[in-house]
Every structure is written in C-alpha cells, then in structure tokens.
C-alpha cells in the first residue's frame with residue numbers, strides 16, 4: 001500500500017457565482033460543491049482511481065473533519081485520519097461562472113494541533129508504515145506541528161525500510177532534506193524557497209527548526225552543461241534539482257507548470273515536457289505527478305518510466321476540472337508520446 005500524509009488537510013468548498021467577486025457586496029452563490037482536499041489527499045485520490053492500493057493519513061477534527069472523512073468514504077479512498085480537537089480548515093474557492101474573473105481563493109490557516117495529538121499521529125503512522133511500499137508527505141504543516149515533522153516521519157519510514165516522497169514548500173522541505181528522503185517533488189518556486197532564495201514562506205510555517213542545507217549528496221548530478229540551457233528555457237529548475245540532491249534528497253524532481261519537469265535522479269539530469277499544453281485546472285497537477293512518482297518508488301521503476309508517467313498523468317489532471325481527478329482519455333493519448341531528454 002502507498003501511504004499518503006496530509007497534516008493540514010482541508011474541506012475544499014467551491015462556490016460558483018454568476019459574476020466575479022466584488023468587495024463590499026453580497027454574493028448569491030449559484031452552486032456549492034465540497035470535497036476532501038489537501039495535497040496528500042489529492043494524490044491518494046489519483047492513486048485510488050488508478051486502482052493502486054492506498055491509505056490516506058493525516059489529522060482531521062470537528063464537523064468539517066467528519067465531512068472530509070465521509071466524502072473520502074463516498075469516493076472510495078481508504079483513509080485513517082488521526083482525530084484532533086480542533087476543526088479541519090476549509091478552503092473556499094469562488095469561481096466566476098462567466099469566466100472573466102477566474103478563481104478567488106480564501107484559505108483558512110488550519111487548526112492548532114497539541115503535542116499529544118502530534119504524538120497520536122506519529123503512533124498511527126508508525127503502524128501504517130509497516131505495510132507500506134512508499135509514503136508521500138505533502139503540503140503545509142498546521143500550527144503546533146513541529147517544523148521538522150517531515151524529517152521525523154521520513155526517518156520513521158526509513159527505519160521500516162520504506163522510501164519517502166516529500167512534496168512541500170520552503171522551511172518544511174528544507175528541514176525534510178536532513179533525513180534524506182528518497183525523492184522530493186517541489187515546484188520551482190517551492191524549491192527556490194527551500195534553498196533559501198525565494199520570497200518568504202506562506203502563512204503556515206511556524207519558523208521552527210530551520211536547518212542549513214548540507215552539501216553532501218551521494219548521487220550528485222553534474223553542473224548544467226550547454227545542453228541544459230537549450231531551447232530557450234531557463235536552466236534554473238535543473239540547478240534547483242541538482243542542489244536539492246546535494247542538500248540530502250536521494251533524487252529530486254522539480255516541476256515547472258506547462259513546461260514540464262526536470263530531475264536529478266541516479267546521477268543524471270533529465271527533462272520531460274508535456275507533448276502538448278493542456279488548458280484546464282492546473283491545481284493538483286503536481287499532486288498527480290507525485291502519485292506517479294510514488295508508484296515508481298514503490299515498484300523501483302527506472303527514472304525514464306517514472307518521469308514520463310508523471311508528465312502524462314499530470315497533464316491528464318489538468319484536463320479534469322477538479323483537483324485529484326484525471327482524464328483517462330488524455331492519459332491514454334499522451335502517455336505513448338512523452339519523451340525524456342537526458343541533459344547529463
């Protein structure tokens with residue numbers, strides 16, 4: 001089974017309005033949809049839809065936590081969220097039905113988690129990793145969870161012989177590197193923040209446990225050669241992947257939206273672009289990429305297969321309107337067309 005961890009899970013609420021959001025006015029909502037969300041939950045949903053055995057873990061509490069669990073039951077996604085006294089956050093996305101204003105988001109910070117609740121989660125995780133082939137640790141940390149939580153969990157999984165994939169931002173990702181996760185998959189902005197160069201983190205980090213990135217990777221990739229900067233695309237994500245491995249990750253995949261992704265994997269620098277740009281909802285595309293990469297970790301697949309599957313599956317996720325869903329026709333169309341370029 002692949003275990004996903006979503007410590008700051010959410011009940012994603014989508015409001016559709018006939019026009020855009022106008023500050024200082026009342027809006028009549030045309031339709032309301034609710035589903036369980038958060039990055040690890042999205043990844044679990046994709047894995048379940050592929051028929052892959054999965055278990056979604058995390059923290060959930062209050063009425064919205066109960067709704068989150070019920071929605072996962074209805075969707076057929078096996079889960080075992082650790083109960084907390086606080087109330088699971090909601091993320092509200094207001095969609096303008098006319099299409100002109102796009103999506104306006106309201107993200108709650110997440111409930112305060114007590115030390116006892118965090119220890120309860122660690123105990124549940126320790127039991128679940130015994131049967132796991134891979135674990136996915138994804139998204140932000142709620143208030144009260146230690147800043148080095150991912151390093152802690154990666155260490156517990158490694159102790160049980162289970163590889164970890166970490167998909168996180170800034171400080172949470174940087175702290176995870178010290179525990180040497182098998183694979184990390186940030187997008188380029190998140191990788192920049194983890195390496196200490198981007199603008200400050202979002203509202204979710206609590207500033208604890210900021211580790212220096214050690215320069216001691218075992219499977220280091222060569223510096224970007226002339227081919228790495230070809231085709232008019234910036235070489236930046238390539239050097240980010242290389243530096244994440246130098247910082248402690250076994251392998252690093254850095255995604256760059258419609259440009260695709262780059263990887264430093266087994267001492268090689270690889271780049272993969274989608275065969276065509278898909279229009280749709282790119283939120284959750286990275287979570288679908290993580291699903292493909294987790295399957296590759298669980299099965300020990302070679303990097304070419306892992307990365308081409310990740311690019312096809314994430315493009316299929318863009319084509320499906322809701323995060324965590326994939327369009328099967330787009331997946332079948334694109335998968336045979338994806339080509340991996342070796343830039344080593």
Ligand SMILES: Nc1ncnc2c1ncn2[C@@H]1O[C@H](COP(=O)(O)OP(=O)(O)OP(=O)(O)O)[C@@H](O)[C@H]1O
Nearest residue numbers: 187255256257258260274278283284285286287314
């Ligand atoms: N418009 C698009 N068309 C085709 N493929 C896309 C498009 N946008 C993204 N992708 C694919 O999805 C992958 C992940 O996208 P992105 O880098 O935006 O992830 P992300 O920022 O981590 O997303 P999220 O965290 O919301 O899931 C990319 O590497 C690319 O292969």
Ligand SMILES: [Mg+2]
Nearest residue numbers: 167187286287
């Ligand atoms: Mg992402």
